[in-house]
Amino acid sequence: MKTINIVVFGIGNVGSTLVNQLIALKEIWENEREIEVNIPVILNSTLAFYTKGGASPEWETNFEKFGVPYRLPEVITYIKEQKLENLIAIDVTASAKIVEAYPYLIENGFHIIAANKVANTKSQQFYKELRELLKVNQRKFLYETNVGAGLPIIDTLQKLVNSGDKVTNVRGVFSGSLSYLFNTFSDSNAAFSEILADAKAKAYTEPDPRIDLSGVDVARKLLIIARELKLEIEIDAINVESLVPKTLNGNSTLDSFYKNITLLDHAFLKKKENLVPDKALRYVADLNVQTQELNVNLLEVDRSSPLGALKAADTLFEIHSSAYKDKPLIIQGAGAGTTVTARGIITDLLSLTAQLNN
Ligand SMILES: NC(=O)c1ccc[n+]([C@@H]2O[C@H](COP(=O)([O-])OP(=O)(O)OC[C@H]3O[C@@H](n4cnc5c(N)ncnc54)[C@H](OP(=O)(O)O)[C@@H]3O)[C@@H](O)[C@H]2O)c1
Structure with missing residues (x-):
């Protein structure tokens, strides 16, 4: 024993x-x-x-x-x-x-x-x-x-690297809470703030949802993946599109964030209205290993793509490598939860x- x-x-x-x-x-x-x-x-x-x-x-x-x-x-x-x-x-x-x-x-x-x-x-x-x-x-x-x-992301990356495969790009929706927000918002007529309140009630968001919306948590995950792939970089190297307007960020109170939440409603509604029918909004993290470019952005993706087809609070990681060149290795499922x-x-x-x- x-x-x-x-x-x-x-x-x-x-x-x-x-x-x-x-x-x-x-x-x-x-x-x-x-x-x-x-x-x-x-x-x-x-x-x-x-x-x-x-x-x-x-x-x-x-x-x-x-x-x-x-x-x-x-x-x-x-x-x-x-x-x-x-x-x-x-x-x-x-x-x-x-x-x-x-x-x-x-x-x-x-x-x-x-x-x-x-x-x-x-x-x-x-x-x-x-x-x-x-x-x-x-x-x-x-x-x-x-x-x-609980998804085997680190383990899979380590196995690919140890087996001699060359990972070239990792991209996806890394946050369960942001996945839920945009999957639901893209398909519903509800205001963004209503969906945010619903996500909070389901305990998908942090107590202060600005931590999710600022992209910091997604950037941290991207950094951990990048370092797993031997890139020697700091968190500042990541270009993060924060979804929290500057006036409502960490320097103002959570209370004032909620009071002014309609600012987010207007901004996201405009983005949705400008979407062509076969596109959906997704908060995407992207790492290009060769150029060492790391980005976290709200993107318009094809609804028919794996990212566009995401539902509920699922996360999705697409790993492109020398071995998985034509079709990426995809790991998808609940990316949060106790x-x-x-x-x-x-x-x-x-x-x-x-x-x-x-
Ligand atoms: N929730 C998820 O789906 C998920 C997924 C992946 C990773 N994680 C990570 O898992 C961790 C825990 O998440 P959670 O949701 O369980 O957090 P949580 O509910 O806020 O619990 C945090 C716990 O840590 C304790 N703690 C804080 N400082 C401590 C210290 N110096 N020494 C010992 N204990 C200390 C807290 O004690 P007090 O109550 O006394 O403050 C509390 O018991 C976080 O790093 C989170 O990012 C969570």
Whole structure:
């Protein structure tokens, strides 16, 4: 039996789903895979819950009852005292502070699995130094859910690169929330703001929808893909068409954004009215590997194309390469959501566990 010891950082939407999925899998993995999953510590931004004997289905109630204020060194000391092996930190936060602690975790023996995109979108220097530190300490870093949630985007790109294929272009609709907005808007008579409200009610958007509409999240995903393809670039190199008018951007309040939302309605209605019948609006990310051009734009695409035919909140990634020259390799499906993202983290966990010796 191989025992893995997981410290979970972050128990929001995705993190809590992940802990529940791991508890449900525990017996199955023990019986079918000879893997014992132990979760000794569960953390949010202020509290640590030391599960003592493992997380049970009542962990959420116990977290509230027995969670104690923590500092990271105390957590590490506890793990060391318990003489636990096969240490894995799972970062299910959006926190830059946790990423700053990655070197400390790695030096203390942790492998890292992250849904958090921050580590892969900081400076190129940090990106490189992190990988060097991982190498020196013989630790692994897996982050499949950084792009496309549970869809196998990073894995596919790595396999293509490792097999000697040359990826030339990656393009697509990378954001589930923006996919929903434009797929619905292109086919409906409702105002853009009504569709935005509907998307928010369905929990497709961030609490502040300007984070989606500014294109920052899509640009981060494009950067992660570009770096996977060995381009040494910074986030500023990406040309991003923000969909938030300058007057309503991050410097003004969310309240004033909603008060002036009709500005967006007018702008998008005009774009739609100018569309010829066989075209649809899509928020498209595009990477040309050879020219190192990275763009995120609202484009008019043919309705008959894979991008034009997208429905609901699906994302789509088109990968063009030497091998996939005439027809791109297409990966399509839900690119956001707690269940699929937590499953994606578990796929990383299985792949990491398979690489551990004992
Ligand atoms: N939702 C999706 O579909 C999806 C898909 C792919 C990737 N992701 C990524 O997954 C991550 C989590 O998303 P989410 O929707 O679950 O976020 P969320 O609901 O906002 O939860 C974030 C969690 O992180 C905790 N946290 C913040 N700072 C921390 C710190 N310094 N130490 C320990 N815990 C800390 C928060 O604790 P407090 O409650 O105490 O603040 C909270 O429990 C994000 O990076 C997101 O981009 C999400």
